Amino acid sequence: MAVRSEYHVPVMVDTVLTFLAPKPGGRYVDATVGTGGHAEAILRASAPSGQLLGLDVDSQALALARQRLAPFGARVRLVHGSYVHLSDYLRAQGWADGVDGVLLDLGVSSLQLDRAERGFSFRHDGPLDMRFDPESEGPTAADLVNTLPEAELADLIWRYGEERRARAIARAIVRHRPIHTTGELAQIIARVTRGPRGRHPATRTFQALRIAVNQELRNLEQVLPQAWQALRPGGRLVVIAFHSLEDRLVKHTFRAWAKGCSCPPPPAPCDCAHARPKARVLKPFPAWPTEDEVARNPRARSARVRAIEKLAEEDA
Ligand SMILES: C[S@@+](CC[C@H](N)C(=O)[O-])C[C@H]1O[C@@H](n2cnc3c(N)ncnc32)[C@H](O)[C@@H]1O
Numbered sequence: 001m002a003v004r005s006e007y008h009v010p011v012m013v014d015t016v017l018t019f020l021a022p023k024p025g026g027r028y029v030d031a032t033v034g035t036g037g038h039a040e041a042i043l044r045a046s047a048p049s050g051q052l053l054g055l056d057v058d059s060q061a062l063a064l065a066r067q068r069l070a071p072f073g074a075r076v077r078l079v080h081g082s083y084v085h086l087s088d089y090l091r092a093q094g095w096a097d098g099v100d101g102v103l104l105d106l107g108v109s110s111l112q113l114d115r116a117e118r119g120f121s122f123r124h125d126g127p128l129d130m131r132f133d134p135e136s137e138g139p140t141a142a143d144l145v146n147t148l149p150e151a152e153l154a155d156l157i158w159r160y161g162e163e164r165r166a167r168a169i170a171r172a173i174v175r176h177r178p179i180h181t182t183g184e185l186a187q188i189i190a191r192v193t194r195g196p197r198g199r200h201p202a203t204r205t206f207q208a209l210r211i212a213v214n215q216e217l218r219n220l221e222q223v224l225p226q227a228w229q230a231l232r233p234g235g236r237l238v239v240i241a242f243h244s245l246e247d248r249l250v251k252h253t254f255r256a257w258a259k260g261c262s263c264p265p266p267p268a269p270c271d272c273a274h275a276r277p278k279a280r281v282l283k284p285f286p287a288w289p290t291e292d293e294v295a296r297n298p299r300a301r302s303a304r305v306r307a308i309e310k311l312a313e314e315d316a
Contacts (some may be wrong), residue, residue, distance in 0.1 A: 007064060008109035011240060011300040015287045016103060016106045019238045022046035026081030026100035029230070030054045031083035031223065034109040036059070036065030042103070052077045053093050055086070057133035061111055082133075084219050086226040096160035098232035104223065108132075108210065109244040110299065116182075120210065122202040125183030130206075130213045141209045142180060146274040147188030150174045157221065160217075169205055182206075207243060220246055224253050228279075233312035236282070242302050247286065254281050254308045282307040 010016075016038055022045040022210050030039045033054030043052055052075065056062050069076045079089055083104070090096055112132070113121045118142060119129030128142035148156070154170035157163050163308060172192045179185050182224050186202040186268060195201030241247035256262075260277035263270045286304035293300050 006036040006111060006114075007068065008037060008061075008111055009297045009299070010034075010041065011104075011105070011107075011303045012287065012289050012293065012305055013038065015067045015305050016238055016240070017041060017045050018101060019282055019305065020101045020236055022050055022101065026050045027095055027098075028052045028101045028103070029086070029099055030103045030105075031086060031227070032056060032103070032105045033065050033078060034058075034061045034105065035111055036068040038103055038105060039065065039069055039076065040072075042101075043069065043075060047244045050075065053089065053095070053099075055080050055081055055083050055089060057136070058109070058112065058132075059135065060115075061109055064111065069277075082219065083223045083226075086223055086230065090230055095230075098235065099230050100235045101231060102227040102230060102235075102237045102238075104220075104227070104238070105240040106220065106246055107217070107240065107299070107303070113299075119182055120206070122182055122186035122200055122206055125181050128180060128182055128185060128209075130210045132214050138215075139213060141185075142178075143215050144209060144212060145173055145185065146178045154261065156212050157205050157208045159208070160211040161204035161206075162244070163193075163204035168192045207277050211245070211247065217245060217249065220249055224250070227259065228310070232312040233310055236307055236309045237308040238305060240303055240305050241286075242304075247304055247306070250306050252277070252288075254306060257308060277311065279311055280309045282309055 018068055022042050024046055026046050028042050030052060033056045034037050039052055039054050054065060062078055062080055066078055081089060108120055112118050116124035116126035119126045127138060128145060129140040131138060150170050153173060154167045157169055158166035169192050172188050176188050189202040189205050193201050195203055231237060239250045241250055257279040258277050258281045261270055261272045263272040287305050289300040289303055
């Protein structure tokens, strides 16, 4: 099938397939289906009878996914909605009794980055928007930049962007308000900081605003237990993260599931309800893209994949 350039290039597809291990007859959820690249690979690998439920909050991306995945017919169902309601969508799909795999690909899609009007990128001048779901009523990046008190703005840029120059950037933003476009904001930031090596000075601030606008960390916290709950024994959850804040959350959550007993060390008797591990982390460290993949698709540069398998009662 010809892949049109407006499709997002999916990252680390082979690694995702190795971890997810799709099989015929299996049920899979791509909770961030985007333009359907990973979904297509999962459907191919689970042919002829694997099924896939794809979710996304971005209806522009879903329209492209619908086009791309049409050849798979009734094996795929796409829904416009947030993965924070995963359990509800599974019930509606008749899959409340469990699925074999869930994929979360947490980054921004090329579709979103490359369309100036979506306001995600400092490379294209557009309105400061950054909502994954442009139909939502939630605040835009312009709302945050133009209304937050300076101290709150600095805190947001520091916390979600891990930006050392957060205070200076917040001060400059407040001095130049109102700011309407990504280009204006990028220029203001570039006057205050040189930014991380080899990256645009606005990289970290844009990441921080995007995380805040879309409440990404809160959403991730909400979806992980639902994805876990949804897995059948032997089912797998695979997460692609693009920055250390979300990766840390995934790592700690997976470790807790795989750890089992959380009681104090002996001699205290163990009365912990989770004395047996409920899960097996498939690889102790995250998988990274190869140099070759990064050369072909620079957006894969900061991707890292973690995966966990739910154990059957008798394995635990
Ligand atoms: C990196 S892209 C996924 C690309 C996809 N794997 C592919 O192969 O085309 C991440 C997607 O997650 C979506 N997204 C972000 N937050 C979401 C949420 N709460 N619920 C559902 N989708 C969300 C974004 O709109 C975006 O399309």
